[in-house]
Amino acid sequence: MTTQTKNRLSPAERDLVLGFNPAPSPRPDRPVHESICRQALRTPDAVALRSGDRVLTYRELLDSAASVAGRLVADGAGPGSIVALCAERGADMVVAVLGILLSGAAYLPVDPKHPVQRVCSMIESAGAVLMLEDGTGAPLPDKHPVRVRPLADRGEPAAAPVDWRRYTAGPEVFDGCGCVIFTSGSTGEPKGVELTHAALANRLASMLADFDVDPDDVLLQKTPYTFDVSIWELLLAFMAGGSLVVAPPDAHRDPEALIELITGHGVTMVHFVPSMLEFFATEPDVGSCSSLRVILSGGEAASPRLLNELAAALPETALYNMYGPAEATIDVTAWPCRRPEPGDRVPIGRPLSNVAAYVVDGEDELVPVGVAGELLLGGACLARGYAGRPDLTAERFVSFRAGDREERVYRTGDLARWSADGHLDYLGRIDTQVKVRGQRVELGEIEVALRSHPAVRTAVVVVRDDRSLVGYVVPAGEFGADGESVLRAHLAERLPDYMVPARLVELAELPTGAHGKLDRAALPEPPRRRR
Template sequence: HEAGNVLALIEAQVQAHPKRAALRVPHTGQTLDYGQLNGRANALAQWLMAQGVTRDQRVGVCMERSAEMVLALLAIMKAGAAYVPMDPDYPPQRLRYFIEDSRTSLLLTHAAARGQLPEVPACRIVDVATLADLPPAHNPGLEIHPEQLAYVIYTSGSTGQPKGAANRHGSLHNRLAWMQAAYQLGPNERVLQKTPFGFDVSVWEFFWPLMTGAELVMAAPGEHRDPARLAALIGETGITTLHFVPSMLQAFVNDGHGADCPSLRRVICSGEALPMELQQQAQRQLPQATLINLYGPTEAAIDVTHWTCQPDDRGNSVPIGRPISATQTYVLDAAMQLAPPGVAGELYLGGVNLARAYLNKPGLTAERFVADPFSGNGQRLYRTGDLVRWREDGQLMYLGRLDHQVKLRGLRIELGEIEAALLAQPSIREAVVVAVDGQRLAAYVSLHQGQRHDEA
C-alpha cells in the first residue's frame, strides 16, 4: 500500500465524478462537489507555492470546523507541505509553542479563530477570506514522495512541552488504503467529521471519504460534545460512518440516541480502552452497525491494530486485535525479548506506518524509535509505553500504561506536563498529578516555606 499517495486517489475521484457531492457543512449551509472542492484547494495550493512554500515545510492551520479547514488541509498537502493543526480552543501560549517549535512561518486562519492567535514575529498569519477570490486552478501536479511529511500533530509531552509527531505520506496512504480494503466505504455513503483536528483520528475522517468518492459531512464547532445534537445531525444527513471515543459512545448510548440513527453502518472506536459492557450495550442499540475497535498512537499514522466486535464476545475488555497491513506488532519484555502468549509486555510497533520522527527532538526520537532487532535491514520500532498481551487466539489485549500517561475522554495526557506547569509557579515547591476514576485529574501541591495556600 505504501507506494501510492492519498492526494492522487482524491484527484482520481475528482476526475471520475466532478459533480458528485464531496463536502457538506450543515451549520453554514455550504456544499461543494468534487470539482469545486478540488478547484478551490488547487487555487490555495498554487497561492501557497507562489509564497515559496516547499516540500516538508510546515504550514499552520488555526480554524474552527468549516469548509475552509478542509480546503486548507488539502491545499497545504497539494503544495508539498505538511499541515500543523492548531485548535483555537487552546490557550494562546500553547499555540505560540506550536508555532515556534514547528518553525511555522505561514499560518492560515479565519475570522472565527483569528483572535486566539498570538503574534509571533517569524510567522505570517493569513486570513483565508482574503484569498476567497482566487480563481479555481488545475492540480499542481507535484510528485509526492512517500517519505515526504503530510502532517505534524502535537501530543502531550512528559517533560512539560508537547511534542510534534511528524507523519509521512507513505504511512498515511498505507493506513487509509488498508481502511478501504477492510471496510469498503461506498460512494453513496457519508462520513461525519467531528474529531478536533489536533487529534489524528480526524485525519481519516477528512481523507477516507474523499479518496473513495463518499461525502464528508462536518459537524459544527463544539457539536462533538453534545450527544443529542450529534444524533439529530446523523439522522438529518444520513451519516453511515463515524468515530467515537468510548466515553462519548457511552454518553451517546446512555441517552438512547443509537435508536435514532438507523443510517449508521459503522461505528469506529479508538482513543481509550473499549469496555465489553459498552460494546454489548452499543450493539443492542445499533444492531445494524458494525462496531470496530482500533488502536494506535499519533506516532504511527492513526491506527495500527484492528478488531471487529462480535455479538457473542465475552470477557471484561475488548481486544485491540491484529496489526493492519505492512505493520508489525511485538510484545517484548524489559530485555526486548519476545513475551510468550498470555504474558504481559510492552507493545513495540514496526513497519510502514511509523512516523518519521518527533519534530526537532532528536534525543526523544532516539529514545522512542529504536533499532529493530528482528529485521536485518536497519528498520526501527516505536516503543508505545503500552502494556499488552497476546490472547490464546492471537489477538492483542490492552492492559494499561507503563508510564504516567493517562487517557481522559480520548485525550492523551502526560501527567508530567501538568506537573511541570504547576512547578513553574514560583510559590509551588512540589506537585503530583493523578487521574481519579478515569474521569478527572487531581493535583496535590506543597508550597515553599512562608507561602500560604490562599496566596498561591
Template sequence: MTATENRAEHPDAELRDASAPREVFVSALLQAVPADWTDLAVAVTAAYQHRMTAAHDLVLAVDSGPVRLTVEPTTTVAGLVAQVRDLRGRAGESAQPGDDAPPVSAQVFLADDAAPVEGLAFAFAHREGVLWAEAKGDPGRFTHEHLAEHTSRIGHFAERLFGAGPAAEVGEVDLLTPAEHHRIMHEWNATAHEVPQLTLPELVEANVAAHPDRLAISHYDERLTYAELDRRANRIARLLIGRGAGAGDIVAMVLPRSIDYVVTALAIVKTGAAYLPVDTGYPVERINQVLSDAGVSHTVTIAALSDSVLVAAEQIVLDQESTRTRLAAADPSAPADTDRRAPLTPDAPAYVLYTSGSTGRPKGVVVAHRAITNRLHHMQHQIPLGPDDRLLQKTPAGFDVTVREVFWPLLAGASIVVADPDGHRDPAYLAETIVAENITITHFVPSGLKVFLQEPDAAKCVSLRRVVCGGEALPAELQAWFASVLEADLYNVYGPTEAAVDVTSMLCPRNPEPGPVLIGRPVWNTWLYVLDEQRRMLPPGVTGELYLAGVQLAEGYLGRPELTAERFISDPFGEPGARMYRSGDAARWRADGVIEFFGRLDHQVKIRGFRVELEEIESVLLRDGQLSQAVCLVREDVPGDQRLVAYLVPVTGTDPDIDKLRAQAVAALPDYMVPTAFVVLDQLPLTSNEKLDRKALPKPEAQVTPVGREPSTPEELLVAGLFAELLGVSSVGAEQDFVELGGNSLLISRLINEIHKRSGVRLRIKKILEDPSVQAIAALITA
C-alpha cells in the first residue's frame, strides 16, 4: 500500500504527520509566470489568509517590509503573484501599507529568516522546484495542534492552487485537508438513521390503539383520553372532508390556545390538508394578510373570533350550535385514504407557518410530514417522554415550536396540559401551573426563560425534569442561572422554520464555560455545512455561513418560487438532486464537532424568539406617504433590554404624526414588531461608501411629557416611578399607558416583579394588559 492510499483510507494519519511540511511542486508555475519562489510564498500566504478570514485587504510582514495586498475570490494566481512582485519590487515610502491599513495578518519567513514570531507566521523553503511551508506561532495564542493543522492545510491549499495553473481563481480552490473533510462529512455529519415513514395521524393513532384510556390532554377540569381525543378529531376531520377539504388545501386555525386548538390541528392533518395556525393576538389586518396569501380553503374558528376572518373561505365555527349538531352526528372513526381526496403520504404537506418577510409581507413555509416526523423521532430518542410526562403547551401559535408541543407528546404516549391563552406572558401563572399540574417538560425562548427565572416561585417547580430552550441565542450565563434555580436538564436547540423546528440539539452542562453560544450537533438525517462566500467548506475554527441539508428541509415558500430558489439551493455535497438551505446565520465548527453560533449575517433579528425582517416594519411605516425613508433597528443600550427603534426621515417640509405612525404599525403588525421608540432625523447617516451607517444612528432620547393629572396616591407614585425607571423616562402622568410609552410583555414582567418586591402584592399580567395605565395598575395594588 502506498502512502497516498494509506492517507486516503485513514485520513487522520495526515494530521498526525502534519508537523512535517508538505511538498508543493512549483516548477511548472515558475516557468508560466514571471516570478521566483519567494513571490509564490507571499502570494499563497495572502490567498490562504483571505480564505481563512474572508478579509480582502491584507497586510503581510515580509523580509523586505510590510506588504499590503488586495485579494478577492476572483483574483487569479497570476494576478496575485504580479501584485506581490510589484509591491515587493517597489522600495521606499510608496510601498508602505498606509495609515488606514489593517493589522498584520501573518508573517512570512523566507529561507533562513530568523525574526521573532508575533502572532501567526509561515516559514517557507525551496529546493529544486519544490516548496515547503510550515506554520509557526506565538505559543501563548497557538497550540502545537493548531499550528500542525495550519501547516497541513496551507500545504494542501498551495498544492491545489498552484497545480490549477496561473488562471486559477483563489476562491475556487478547496481549503480543507482530506482529514478535515472526512471529519466534517463522515464523522460530525454521520447522522443517517432509519425513521418510520409515517404521517402525523399514523403516529398519533398508534398510541390511540395502544393506550386508548390514557390521559392525552387537559385544561383545568376538561380532560380527554387518547380515544376521546381521536374521536373528536375524527369528527372534525370528517366534517372538513365533507365540505371539500383535502390534499392540496390549506386549512387555517384561528383559535385561541385550547384543547380545541390541539384537536383541530390533528383533525386537519387527518383530512390530507395542511394546517395553518394563526396567532389570534395578531391585528385583524395581519390575520387576513396571512389567510389571503395562503389561499386557505377553509378556516376553523370560534364565534368570538369569526368576525376577524374576512377572507372568502368556508368557515367552520366550532362553538356554533349548528356545528355542534353536525359534529355529534359525524362518524367518529378515523378517515381512511378511501375517504380522502388522495392518499395521505409522508411527502404531503403537514403544516404551513408564516414568518416575517423582507419584501414587506410575511412568507409561508410549507413543511411535509416526513420532515416533522423525523424531528419528533429524534426528539423522542434524545429526550424520551413516557406516560408520566406532562408537557405544558404554552407557545404562541405563530411559532413553530407549537407543532412540536402538539405532536411530540402524542407520539410518545405522554399528556399535554394546555396553558391559558395569554399564560405564556405571565411567569407567576406559569410557575403556579407547573406546580399544580406536575409539569415535567416545557419550552422557553431564552428571553422568556430569563423572565421566568426572575419569578420567585420558579424555584418551586421541582416537577420539571427537562426544559427545552430555542428561538434565540442561549448564553452560558443564562444556562448557569437556570442551573442555580432548577434541577431540571436544560436542552438548547437551534433551527429555522424552514427546517422543521430544530436541526441541532444539545444537553447544556450545569457549569457552562463562558464563550460563544453552543448549539450542539445535527439531528438525525440532517447535515450542516459551514461555507464561505463561494459556498466552499470552511475548516473547524473558521466562521462562515451555516447551511442546512437533509430530510427536515421545508418544501419551500408558499407561492414564492423565486424566493424558494434563492434560499433553497442545490447541495453540492449531497446526492444528486439534494438541496441545502442558506440560514443566514454565522457559525463555526468546534474541534469536537459542536457548532458555535454567532448570530445573523444580515439585518434579520429575533425578538422574543420570533424572526423579524426589519424591512417589513419599514414598509408599513412608509405606507401613508408621511416619510421619505424609514429604518428600524434593535438596540440594547441597557444590557438585556432590547428595544425596537424606528428612525424616520419625513417628506421635506413636513412633521410626521408619530401617533398615527404608531397606530399604523399596531394595526398591521404583531405586537413584537411594533417599534417602542420613534426617532425623527433630517437625514440618515451614511458611511464613506454612501451606505447606511447603522452604528451612527443615535440612541433614542426618552422625551415623554406627562399627560393628565399627576400621580397622587402612594400606589400611583410607586407605579409611576417604576414606569420611569423601566422605560428610561423622567416622569409620567397617572393616566399614561405603559405599552404606549414603549413597554412590552417582557418589561411588564419586570414591572410585576418590581411591584411585588416593593409592595408585596403579586399582580397578573392579564389584568395589567386590560388597562396598563399608572392609575389602573395602582388600583390593582390597592385591591
C-alpha cells in the first residue's frame, strides 16, 4: 500500500493551485538588443540616454555600441563567448553593455570595487575571453590569462563596426547566454548565473506590457550593474523608445541625490530595495517626486508600514512589491500594493507572464492553499544554470511533474504559501541565505572566508534585527588587540564590502545545544560601540 503524505491533494485542490499560474502567452522571438536596434531605426534622433553632461540620441547610442561591438568581434568575441566588463556607472558603461550584446557575446558585470581575488575567480569560473575596463578597478595580476582591453577606443587600429541598422540575431545568440550575474555561494565561492537571451526577452517584454512603458517614460539606472535588477533598468527604456537617466557612481545610496535626479529629469519609473526605499520615503522632499508613476520594490521583504508611508507621500504613484531570484531572470511575481496595505506581511503577488510557481512539501508534492512549502519556479524565466558548475546546476535545476507533464524547475530554497485568491506569501528561507542591502548573501561564503585566516579556528556569521551582519570568531590562539582590523583586511581582499560583517565578536567557543550542534539563538548580542 502506498503511503500518502499529509498534504496529498484532491484533484480539485490540485487544479486550483495549478490554475493560479497564468496561461501561456506568446514569447518574444528576438533578443532585447535586436528590439532596441529596431526602436533606434524608428526614432534615431530621440534622446536615449542622459548621464551627467552627456546626452546621446538613439543613433549616437547605437553607433557607439556598434563600434565597441566591432572591436570585440575583431578580438574574437561572438556567440558563445563571455566578455567581462569592469566599469563605473555612466554612459560608457551602458554603451559597453550594448556593444557586448551586439557582438553576440554575453556580458559579465564586474564591480571595480570588488577585491582582485574575487574578480579573478568570477572571470575564471565564467570562462570570460576578454575584459573591457575603464581603469577604475584594480589591475589584474600580470599573468592572468584573460585579455584586458580599454573600454574606450584609445587609438587602436580601426575595426569595422557591427551594422546595427541591419542587425538580426541568429538562434545561436537568442538561445544562448546573454548575461552572467554572480551571486554569493555557500561553498565559499561566488556562483555565476547564466541568463539566456530568451529569458531576458520574455521578462522585459512582460514589463513593457505590465507597466505600460512607452516613449514618454524616463527610467533611472541606479542599481549596481552586478545586481540582476540593473538589466531591465539598463535596457527597458530603449525597447520602448523612452529615455534613460544614469545616476552617478554611488548615488544609489544618497536619497537626496536621487530625489534631485528624479525631479530634475522627470523620472517616471524606478526600483528600490526596501532598505533604501525606507530612506527615500522619509526624506522631507520625497513628495516632490510627483513624476514617478511606478515604483518597484524588491530584493528584500517589504513592510506594510513602509509602503503605507510611501503611498501617503506619493498618492498617485503605483507601488509594486516584486520577487525573484537571479536564477529565474530578475522578477517572477508582482503584487500591486493596496492603499493602505493591511496586515503584517506584504504578499509577493502572482506569477508573471510565462512563469510557473509551485509550492511543494519535502517530498516534492504540491501542497494545498495556506500550507507552507518550498517555492519552485518554472517556465520561460529559467536561467541556463551556473557557469562552470554542472554539479550545482543539476542540484538546483531539476525535473518536476506539474500535473500531467514534466518540466524543468528551479529550487529557490524559499518558503512560501498560496492564498485563497491566488497570490503568494513569502515566509523566509529554508537555509542560511539572507539579503543585505538587496544583495543575496550566503552566510557560508563569509564563514569560509573567515576560517581561511590562520588565526581563526572557527567562525559563524548571523544577521541581526537591524539587518547588519555580525561575525563570531573563535581564535586559533592569541588574537591580539588588532585582531579585528587584521580580519577585516583579510575579508576585504576576498569579499565585496556589503559582505564584510559590521561587527566581529571574539568568543572562546561557539554555543552548542544538547546534541552538540551550533545554537545560533545563544550567540550573544554584540557589545555596543563606544561613541
